[in-house]
């Protein structure tokens with residue numbers, strides 16, 4: 021699919037910077053490059069004087085030219101590496117958009133062209149958005165594997181198996197009109213479909229891990245007022261993120277800090293102390309604390325060892341670490357704690373971070389696991405599974421074959437092998453301009 025327009029954008033980050041990268045894609049690319057930078061060697065780094073429309077020098081810089089279709093977008097693409105001032109970048113963009121048929125790119129438009137030209141499938145496109153936005157090592161590893169096609173290959177593999185299964189069933193339907201055939205072919209097909217349902221089910225279960233990689237492992241600090249929650253929160257955040265006083269009921273709202281623990285995103289949440297007799301504002305805070313703890317990946321339940329008191333409303337079914345606090349002024353006595361700490365003196369904090377880190381690592385599973393990275397994938401996988409189940413329990417071979425076709429179609433929608441026009445705007449809006 022050839023675009024008429026050529027597009028240009030600043031593809032590097034905030035200016036000023038050492039270098040700015042300006043990228044152009046489309047049919048006018050070669051003409052623009054040769055007009056403003058002279059002749060260049062394809063796929064080589066060319067040091068050139070870059071000139072404005074009036075022939076004056078804009079800057080000296082590097083020019084790279086990638087002829088289509090073997091480029092990122094599948095079209096002719098060029099990149100200019102110039103000095104990273106706002107004035108140089110502005111003059112470059114002004115000069116290039118001054119050419120007929122060249123305009124500023126929309127967000128994600130380079131990647132959109134790459135998709136439309138078959139350079140990337142939809143899942144790889146989503147993974148590329150994740151890679152551009154990756155903040156932690158785990159996010160980077162996860163995104164780069166999928167951008168390389170690991171996830172797409174899984175879905176395409178299932179889809180190929182279903183297309184084969186359907187062909188076998190349809191062949192058997194045609195064959196059966198002539199004579200009675202033993203059901204051995206279809207037995208093999210249906211046992212493979214059964215196996216595939218199990219594989220898809222296990223894959224869907226990995227969505228939770230993918231969410232934790234992307235959104236972070238959520239750790240909620242819970243306990244009675246004055247248990248030392250905010251003091252621990254600040255100690256782990258390494259800054260005075262929450263107010264600490266000796267007054268019970270100091271914290272009323274949820275507070276959050278994001279940490280990077282061994283390459284994993286961890287969100288730590290401080291909450292209002294749980295107690296029954298609380299004022300209006302504090303009661304709302306306590307409600308929020310409980311609701312947050314209900315969906316936590318881990319709850320740290322703090323108890324002041326100098327003033328132990330049990331709290332009500334600790335969620336059941338959420339992994340819990342019982343932590344005795346203020347070990348500098350009290351000892352554990354007969355309290356059943358998993359860990360004992362003093363935020364004041366910093367004791368026990370390294371062990372606590374180690375414990376959180378290993379639980380977060382366990383929650384995201386093995387580094388090599390291929391996981392569904394979007395709710396969109398899970399929904400289509402679930403629909404595919406519904407069709408597979410219906411096919412397994414169906415009676416008419418024709419209907420069962422049709423259900424296999426529908427299941428394969430759902431898998432095709434995930435990677436964009438079948439009509440997905442309605443999805444494109446949503447997916448490409450995740451990108452910034454210049455990507």
Ligand SMILES: Nc1nc2c(ncn2[C@@H]2O[C@H](COP(=O)(O)OP(=O)(O)OP(=O)(O)O)[C@@H](O)[C@H]2O)c(=O)[nH]1
Pocket residue numbers: 243244245246247248249250251252263264265266267268269270271272291292293294345346347348349361362363364365
């Ligand atoms: N000695 C000692 N005092 C501590 C320690 N941690 C907290 N405190 C004190 O305990 C009091 C309450 O601490 P906070 O961190 O505000 O407790 P909290 O659980 O956040 O309290 P609320 O927000 O009111 O629920 C403050 O006076 C802190 O200085 C500790 O490790 N050792």
Ligand SMILES: [K+]
Pocket residue numbers: 245246264265266267268269270271
């Ligand atoms: K307090």
Ligand SMILES: [Mg+2]
Pocket residue numbers: 249250251262263264270271290291293
């Ligand atoms: Mg507090």
